[in-house]
Amino acid sequence: xxxxxxxxxxxxxxTVALFCATMLVSVTAQAQPDPLPSWTDAAAKRVIxxxxxxxxxxxxxxxxxxxxxxxTFDQDGTLWVEKPMYSQVMYCLDRVPAVVREKPELANVxxxxxxxxxxxxxxxxxxxxxxxxxxxxxxxxMPVDVFKAEAAKWLDTARDxxxxxxxxxxxxxxxxxxxxxxxxxxxxxxxxxGGGQDFVRVYAERVYGIPPEQVVGTAGATKYGYDxxxxxxxxxxxxxxxxxxxxxxxxxxxxxxxxxxxxAFGNSTGDRQMLEYTWAGSxxxxxxxxxHDDAVREYAYGPAQGLAESKVGTFTxxxxxxxxxxxxxxxxxxxxxxxxxxxxx
Amino acid sequence: xxxxxxxxxxxxxxTVALFCATMLVSVTAQAQPDPLPSWTDAAAKRVIxxxxxxxxxxxxxxxxxxxxxxxTFDQDGTLWVEKPMYSQVMYCLDRVPAVVREKPELANVxxxxxxxxxxxxxxxxxxxxxxxxxxxxxxxxMPVDVFKAEAAKWLDTARDxxxxxxxxxxxxxxxxxxxxxxxxxxxxxxxxxGGGQDFVRVYAERVYGIPPEQVVGTAGATKYGYDxxxxxxxxxxxxxxxxxxxxxxxxxxxxxxxxxxxxAFGNSTGDRQMLEYTWAGSxxxxxxxxxHDDAVREYAYGPAQGLAESKVGTFTxxxxxxxxxxxxxxxxxxxxxxxxxxxxx
Numbered sequence: 001x002x003x004x005x006x007x008x009x010x011x012x013x014x015t016v017a018l019f020c021a022t023m024l025v026s027v028t029a030q031a032q033p034d035p036l037p038s039w040t041d042a043a044a045k046r047v048i049x050x051x052x053x054x055x056x057x058x059x060x061x062x063x064x065x066x067x068x069x070x071x072t073f074d075q076d077g078t079l080w081v082e083k084p085m086y087s088q089v090m091y092c093l094d095r096v097p098a099v100v101r102e103k104p105e106l107a108n109v110x111x112x113x114x115x116x117x118x119x120x121x122x123x124x125x126x127x128x129x130x131x132x133x134x135x136x137x138x139x140x141x142m143p144v145d146v147f148k149a150e151a152a153k154w155l156d157t158a159r160d161x162x163x164x165x166x167x168x169x170x171x172x173x174x175x176x177x178x179x180x181x182x183x184x185x186x187x188x189x190x191x192x193x194g195g196g197q198d199f200v201r202v203y204a205e206r207v208y209g210i211p212p213e214q215v216v217g218t219a220g221a222t223k224y225g226y227d228x229x230x231x232x233x234x235x236x237x238x239x240x241x242x243x244x245x246x247x248x249x250x251x252x253x254x255x256x257x258x259x260x261x262x263x264a265f266g267n268s269t270g271d272r273q274m275l276e277y278t279w280a281g282s283x284x285x286x287x288x289x290x291x292h293d294d295a296v297r298e299y300a301y302g303p304a305q306g307l308a309e310s311k312v313g314t315f316t317x318x319x320x321x322x323x324x325x326x327x328x329x330x331x332x333x334x335x336x337x338x339x340x341x342x343x344x345x
Numbered sequence: 346x347x348x349x350x351x352x353x354x355x356x357x358x359x360t361v362a363l364f365c366a367t368m369l370v371s372v373t374a375q376a377q378p379d380p381l382p383s384w385t386d387a388a389a390k391r392v393i394x395x396x397x398x399x400x401x402x403x404x405x406x407x408x409x410x411x412x413x414x415x416x417t418f419d420q421d422g423t424l425w426v427e428k429p430m431y432s433q434v435m436y437c438l439d440r441v442p443a444v445v446r447e448k449p450e451l452a453n454v455x456x457x458x459x460x461x462x463x464x465x466x467x468x469x470x471x472x473x474x475x476x477x478x479x480x481x482x483x484x485x486x487m488p489v490d491v492f493k494a495e496a497a498k499w500l501d502t503a504r505d506x507x508x509x510x511x512x513x514x515x516x517x518x519x520x521x522x523x524x525x526x527x528x529x530x531x532x533x534x535x536x537x538x539g540g541g542q543d544f545v546r547v548y549a550e551r552v553y554g555i556p557p558e559q560v561v562g563t564a565g566a567t568k569y570g571y572d573x574x575x576x577x578x579x580x581x582x583x584x585x586x587x588x589x590x591x592x593x594x595x596x597x598x599x600x601x602x603x604x605x606x607x608x609a610f611g612n613s614t615g616d617r618q619m620l621e622y623t624w625a626g627s628x629x630x631x632x633x634x635x636x637h638d639d640a641v642r643e644y645a646y647g648p649a650q651g652l653a654e655s656k657v658g659t660f661t662x663x664x665x666x667x668x669x670x671x672x673x674x675x676x677x678x679x680x681x682x683x684x685x686x687x688x689x690x
Contacts, residue, residue, distance in 0.1 A: 067556055144599060188558075201603045211412055212603030213533075213558075222599050224592035224618055232621045234599055241586055241600065247569035254489060254567050254579055255586065256601055258546045258557030273569055276577045 035181040037338075038174040044288070044336040047329045048178065051286045055262065056185045062284035064262055066186040071263040071286075072216075072253060072274060073179070075193040075200060078267045078290050079208065081170040083299045084124060084161065088199045089131055091154050093123065095138040106137070135196075140238045144198065144222060147236060151202045165343065168207045173344075174337045175265070175290075179208060182263070190261075192253060193217040194245040194270050198236070216256040218244045249274035267292070268302075268314050272322065279326060287328040291315060294334040297344075380526040382683075383519040389633070389681040392674045393523065396631045400607065401530045407629035409607055411531040416608040416631075417561075417598060417619060418524070420538035420545060423612045423635050424553065426515040428644045429469060429506065433544045434476055436499050438468065440483040451482070480541075485583045489543065489567060492581060496547045510688065513552045518689075519682045520610070520635075524553060527608070535606075537598060538562040539590040539615050543581070561601040563589045594619035607631065613647075613659050617667065624671060632673040636660060639679040642689075 039045040054062040055069065076082035096115045099106065106112040111130035114122050126134075139147065160167055179189045191210055193200055197217030204210040221239040226232050244252040250273050253261065263286035264271070264278035275287040292301050292315070302315030323330055333340060384390040399407040400414065421427035430438075441460045444451065451457040456475035459467050471479075484492065505512055524534045536555055538545055542562030549555040566584040571577050589597040595618050598606065608631035609616070609623035620632040637646050637660070647660030668675055678685060 067550070070558075197600075197603070205412070213415075213601070215603065219600055222596050224595050224622070232595065232618065232625050234595060234622075250569050250577065250579060251567050255542075255564055256558070258542070258560065273577065277569070277579075280577050 035184070036174065036177050038177055040336055040338055042336055044329055044331045047288075048181075048286065051263065051284060052181065052185050052187075054284050064283065068259060068262065069182075069185075069187040070190065070257060070259050070261040071179075071182050071187045072190045072192040072249075072257075072261040072265070072278070073175070074249075074266040074268070074271045074274070075191050075195055075217075077292065078265055078271070079171055079175050079191070080167070081160065081298065083301070086195060087158075087160075087167040088195050089134075090158065090167075091151060091199065092131075092134050092138045094154060094158065095150075096134065099138050103137075112137075136238050139196075139220070139236050142236045144234045144236060147198060148202055151199055155203055163341075168203050169343060170341065171207060172290075172333075172337070173339050173342045176208070176342070178265075179210075183209070187263070188214065190214045190216060190253075190257060192244065192249055192264075192274060194243075194248075196220075197242075197244070216242075216244060216252045218242060218248075245270040247273045250277035253277070262286070264288075265290070269316055269319050272319055275323075275328060276326075279328065287323075287326070288331055289315065289319070289323050289328060290331045291333065293332055294337075294340070297340050298333055380529070381519065381522050383522055385681055385683055387681055389674055389676045392633075393526075393631065396608065396629060397526065397530050399629050409628065413604060413607065414527075414530075414532040415535065415602060415604050415606040416524075416527050416532045417535045417537040417594075417602075417606040417610070417623070418520070419594075419611040419613070419616045419619070420536050420540055420562075422637065423610055423616070424516055424520050424536070425512070426505065426643065428646070431540060432503075432505075432512040433540050434479075435503065435512075436496060436544065437476075437479050437483045439499060439503065440495075441479065444483050448482075457482075481583050484541075484565070484581050487581050489579045489581060492543060493547055496544055500548055508686075513548050514688060515686065516552060517635075517678075517682070518684050518687045521553070521687070523610075524555075528554070532608070533559065535559045535561060535598075535602060537589065537594055537609075537619060539588075539593075541565075542587075542589070561587075561589060561597045563587060563593075590615040592618045595622035598622070609633075610635070612637070614661055614664050617664055620668075620673060621671075624673065632668075632671070633676055634660065634664070634668055634673060635676045636678065638677050639682075639685070642685050643678055 036045055036048065054060050055064040057063060073079055076086050093115055096112055100112055100116065107116060111126050111133060114126060115134065155166065155168055158167060159165060160170055163170060182189055189210055191200060191204055191208065191214065193216070195217050197215055197219040200217050201212040201215045204215050205212065218240070219242045221237040221241050222234040223237050224232060224234055242248060242252050242255065246269070249271065253274065260281045261278045262281065262284070264274050265288045266275055267290040271289070275289070279285050279287045291303065292299050294300060303317060303320045320330070381390055381393065399405050400409040402408060418424055421431050438460055441457060445457060445461065452461060456471050456478060459471060460479065500511065500513055503512060504510060505515055508515065527534055534555055536545060536549055536553065536559065538561070540562050542560055542564040545562050546557040546560045549560045550557065563585070564587045566582040566586050567579040568582050569577060569579055587593060587597050587600065591614070594616065598619065605626045606623045607626065607629070609619050610633045611617075611620055612635040616634070620634070624630050624632045636648065637644050639645060648662060648665045665675070
């Protein structure tokens with residue numbers, strides 16, 4: 001993406017506007033309880049508070065009408081832990097034995113053979129195409145209501161291998177605070193995830209306070225039909241409607257929301273286009289990237305490992321450079337977050 | 346669709362519950378101003394008020410939590426006039442001369458030749474495949490922001506041939522009152538239309554109070570790219586993602602909303618599956634069909650013309666029979682609506 005003089009000027013004007021708003025915040029915010037107590041009093045937090053103050057204070061030049069206050073959040077790695085594997089992949093891997101019981105011929109076919117072997121290293125090394133095969137095999141033909149019930153049951157019982165807790169416990173407390181803070185100021189918060197839309201909708205309301213209609217994700221077609229009593233139901237089909245990654249994120253936002261977000265949050269190259277699209281709108285914008293640089297409390301990967309990694313789907317050096325050049329804000333888990341999980345003391 | 350004993354029992358129980366709620370309404374509603382002043386005091390209005398009272402009064406057996414109060418409305422023929430042609434088709438026909446100026450070779454190719462002839466009867470007789478060709482030719486490759494601006498401009502200047510008014514004046518006042526009444530009682534109102542999602546989103550907020558993110562419609566893919574200054578934008582692509590008619594309506598509802606509606610409103614066979622899907626949920630449900638039986642104030646077509654018409658896309662005899670059998674409510678424009686348009690005295 002080229003950087004024009006117009007863009008640089010715009011970034012400068014925004015920076016000045018946000019600086020003025022920061023001054024305003026420091027004068028007026030004293031009486032309010034801190035909406036972001038898990039954030040250290042550093043740049044990232046100040047950028048957030050200045051942005052919210054600027055866009056929601058009537059009379060400010062950057063004021064945004066409430067109907068247009070749309071904030072979009074990537075999920076895996078932005079709102080909760082994405083290592084060692086996306087939890088939805090874990091869910092599908094756990095379903096493989098049941099699928100093979102129904103279709104025994106799969107037992108000796110890759111990638112099902114590897115999954116059944118239980119060899120964790122080999123499973124973790126499966127390429128994306130194999131994971132997609134597993135997703136298709138484990139989900140196709142399921143009635144959507146059965147899928148919802150099964151996924152909910154799995155989420156109740158499955159445990160993350162490191163913390164031995166339900167996956168839904170592994171959300172980042174500072175991001176939960178940020179979503180609540182935005183909502184308290186009239187923002188509609190959306191999840192825009194590369195993960196499966198139906199999967200995330202199962203728990204998003206309970207875990208994040210985000211209703212199903214505000215979850216945009218990778219989505220397959222469904223098929224309408226009738227059961228033996230004539231009652232209509234929908235089943236999951238193998239056809240992909242939206243691959244909600246990379247350019248698919250702004251495309252999915254247009255399809256499902258129909259407005260350009262004012263604020264967007266991500267953590268990997270899959271979020272790049274969503275951040276660019278959000279940032280390219282007029283008026284104040286917030287674009288933030290979560291950097292995983294805390295190997296002790298969570299994980300360190302991407303630029304935190306010497307800023308040299310270039311693997312697609314992670315926080316690459318090129319993305320880091322674009323963030324700096326564009327004026328986006330990088331959130332350091334290590335330095336910006338006092339607490340990462342609500343279960344920490 | 347088969348009708349089982351269970352369905353009949355369920356319909357009976359619902360009827361009894363709504364009757365009890367009606368009693369409750371007649372006792373408690375005296376103090377409130379009438380939320381539906383354009384409706385005559387007949388069965389359709391009573392069914393609506395009883396349903397809203399039952400589903401929104403804490404402690405009632407049919408109480409529905411606010412998060413689950415989803416109501417879906419077809420647009421063409423349900424919320425506004427659909428004759429002599431869908432207004433979006435009118436919009437595309439009006440764009441044909443500009444398209445032909447850019448691609449002169451189309452001037453002698455059907456269906457463009459017929460459109461350019463200005464022969465209204467011939468244009469009105471074009472089959473759906475020809476209209477689809479026109480839609481694809483007139484919209485493909487347009488940046489979505491250009492489309493929005495052009496469609497808004499067209500809506501400002503175009504006039505309906507019968508009333509000589511902007512199309513957006515031709516919404517049904519009783520349905521506007523119904524949407525406001527539902528929203529005042531915690532319902533989220535959605536448009537679920539066979540029309541183009543991007544087109545309806547241009548005016549839905551202003552005309553119906555429905556924001557873009559609550560408009561589900563027939564949707565094409567978009568493509569993310571950058572302009573010469575590196576600024577990202579989306580263009581319309583010829584690929585169809587969702588044909589939001591017939592079975593596509595519940596499939597679209599699942600994709601875009603992720604919850605089964607509690608109330609649904611339509612006027613043609615294209616709405617049948619949405620009504621069935623809504624009705625098949627547990628607890629109180631509202632399923633209503635607008636019958637065009639007022640040739641003087643609007644139009645009369647479908648079953649109003651002797652209940653014999655069977656053309657797809659209209660209110661057929663089979664749909665009428667299913668409505669009666671299922672316990673859905675048919676709204677007679679002639680008898681249930683005191684006023685049809687807000688511009689009437």
